[in-house]
Amino acid sequence: MAAVTAPTRDSLLHLYSSMLRTSRQFSSYNFRQYFLRKTKEQFRDIQHENDPAKLSAFYGDRVKELAVLKRSAIVNQLYGGWKLVVEKQKPIRERSDS
Amino acid sequence: MSFFRLAARNMTRPGLAMMARPSSRVMQLARYSAAAGLSKEQITTRVLDVLKGFEKVDPAKLSASSSFTDDLGLDSLDAVEVVMAVEEEFAIEIPDKEADEIQTVQQAIDYIAKTPEAH
Numbered sequence: 001m002a003a004v005t006a007p008t009r010d011s012l013l014h015l016y017s018s019m020l021r022t023s024r025q026f027s028s029y030n031f032r033q034y035f036l037r038k039t040k041e042q043f044r045d046i047q048h049e050n051d052p053a054k055l056s057a058f059y060g061d062r063v064k065e066l067a068v069l070k071r072s073a074i075v076n077q078l079y080g081g082w083k084l085v086v087e088k089q090k091p092i093r094e095r096s097d098s
Numbered sequence: 099m100s101f102f103r104l105a106a107r108n109m110t111r112p113g114l115a116m117m118a119r120p121s122s123r124v125m126q127l128a129r130y131s132a133a134a135g136l137s138k139e140q141i142t143t144r145v146l147d148v149l150k151g152f153e154k155v156d157p158a159k160l161s162a163s164s165s166f167t168d169d170l171g172l173d174s175l176d177a178v179e180v181v182m183a184v185e186e187e188f189a190i191e192i193p194d195k196e197a198d199e200i201q202t203v204q205q206a207i208d209y210i211a212k213t214p215e216a217h
Contacts, residue, residue: 013178014194020182021191043175095135095217 006052007059015059016043019066025073027080029087035069136217141210145203148183152176165202177201188216 007015016039023035046058083089142162149155155170166172166180181197184206190213192200200206210216 009174010198013174013198016175017178017182017194017197020179021185024182024186040175040179047173047175093217097135 004053004056006055012043012055012059015062015066019062019069022066022069022073026076028076029084031072031076135214136210138207138211141207141216144187145184145207145210148187149180149203151183152180160203162203162207167201181206184210188213190216 019039020036023032023039026032026035042058042062046055049055049058146160146162149160149170150157152172154172154176159169164170166177167174172180177200178197181192181200184200185192188210190210192209196209200209
């Protein structure tokens with residue numbers, strides 16, 4: 001089998017940030033926290049991996065997952081429900097021009 | 099006769115509405131002309147507060163000039179998480195290319211300062 005080229009460090013980091021950003025968009029607290037935690041764990045596990053085959057398999061899986069995550073986040077925004085009591089209530093920020 | 103009355107009514111109505119409006123419009127214009135954005139101190143304290151929320155960050159080493167990797171001992175994944183947290187705090191999205199360049203606390207502060215939609 002031909003040698004697989006590993007995804008670059010930058011592309012993995014960009015994927016990481018887009019997955020975190022997408023996970024953050026869930027409106028339900030439980031889903032949001034779960035996907036943030038899961039994404040962080042997955043990337044931590046692979047952090048010291050050097051095997052190109054494993055890395056590119058990981059990258060491919062996460063790209064597919066990101067697409068699913070994006071769709072689910074949109075659906076979750078439609079049916080998010082109320083904010084829970086445990087959620088941090090954002091303070092209302094004022095700017096001098098708003 | 100009644101037709102003229104109606105016509106006259108329609109003529110006067112808009113005039114009345116116009117007279118009532120100007121004061122509120124002046125108010126709005128005044129609000130929009132106020133100085134925009136956040137002050138440098140506000141940004142600095144809020145960015146530092148975000149960083150204090152990270153377990154790995156030692157509050158003693160934290161200052162506006164510290165670098166994520168060299169001074170605070172964060173790795174590349176942590177640096178991405180810091181940028182994400184800053185994004186969330188200021189309700190903005192930093193494009194990947196510019197997020198890559200943010201390697202120190204000062205750079206994060208500067209980026210927020212030059213982003214008009216941050217709040």
